[in-house]
Amino acid sequence: MEAIINMALLTLLGVVTLAIVVQRSLLSVVILTSIYSFLMASVMIVLDAVDVAMTEASVGAAVSTVLLLGALYLTKSREETPRRSRALPLLLSLAVGAMLVWGTLVLPPFGTADTPIHQHVAPRYINDVMGEVGIPNIVTAILADYRGFDTLGETTVIFVAGIGVLLLLGGLRRQDPEEGTPEDPS
Amino acid sequence: MNSDVILRVGTKLILPFILLFAIYVQFHGEYGPGGGFQAGVIAAAAVILVAITFGHSAAKRIAPRGLVEHMVPLGVLIYAGTGVACFFLGGNYLDYGVLAHDPIHGRHLGIFLVEIGVAVTVSGTMVALFYAFVERGR
């Protein structure tokens, strides 16, 4: 049953991706991206990744969409018809896709428990987390405790990205009066 | 901003529940799905919803620009400060066991503080990004 729901949602995801590829109006692309994120969050719930699904639904579908809409408001919302040839990119993409599909043939089937990924680190986390950290949500325990350095670095990345955007868009109030920004869209 | 009455009333109705949900996700993250990232983004989404419905100045009354911009580094400081506190209490950096008398309680406290740090940075950054894009358009 889980596998069937997963297949149905993944099919919808593929359809939305194709729609994003062919769509020319950037506003429609942004709305489709939002739909894509919600579908992705649903797939993640089926894959038992509830924490990740919650993040994807709030970050991907809400904040990313708002940021993309903001950027579209400041720029153009229509994509020009392409001038360069599309044969070479299509050929490249298909070649890469064919090679990757060939590579997946040796991967273990979906949802089996005896694959290498489930043998090594995960059982230790699942068995020892109650004794060592004492909180039942294993994802939070790994995120904040076992891999605390990882999350510290990641919080720093968010901090740096925020500072970068504030600097680029002149969000910081302390601005150099001499160094005028190139404002005129010539 | 002269928007739809349904949108305005609906926003007012739903807003406390969004914020309450953010707090629930933040503090229940150790027992159910959730944590600092999710809570931060949900809280930021509430501010963005106010900005979209009632206009930019209304959102700035809830979350002033200066506050939001100070939240961006403050969260990283809380996170790193927790690590330094562990350091001075005799443990390794980010080894929360020494924060309380019982190692398990210390870990609970450490995870709690770290998640607050993450939530502060993430919510501050998301709102600051939104403000930056909005104010560029004026």
Place this chain on the structure above:
Amino acid sequence: MQAFLAFADHYSYVITILLMVGGLYIVVSRSNMVKKLVGLSIFQTSVYLLYLEPAKIVGGTAPILAPDFTVYSNPLPHVLILTAIVVGVGTLALGLALVVRIHEAYGTIDDDEIKPQDGG
């Protein structure tokens, strides 16, 4: 029937690669920068799927310990992808800010129209 089951077992990987190739195609073939960023984030999302699919055990449950369950999905990929999603929105915002600045400087967000302005 046998062939269908084998296909169903690997269907999720095929879709993951379809998403990846779709993102790659957008990035390579389109000259509009916002579209390129959307393609980049689709590519990124397909990588999330690539990590999360092997972590799933059919019949298992989400990795939140409860007395009634014994089989849990692998929590480690969830943590890695949780981090990746939040970093992803950071990079997307930075890219969009650059696009806005490019639009202010050149009056266009199309790659092909910027190169002539630079005399290239």
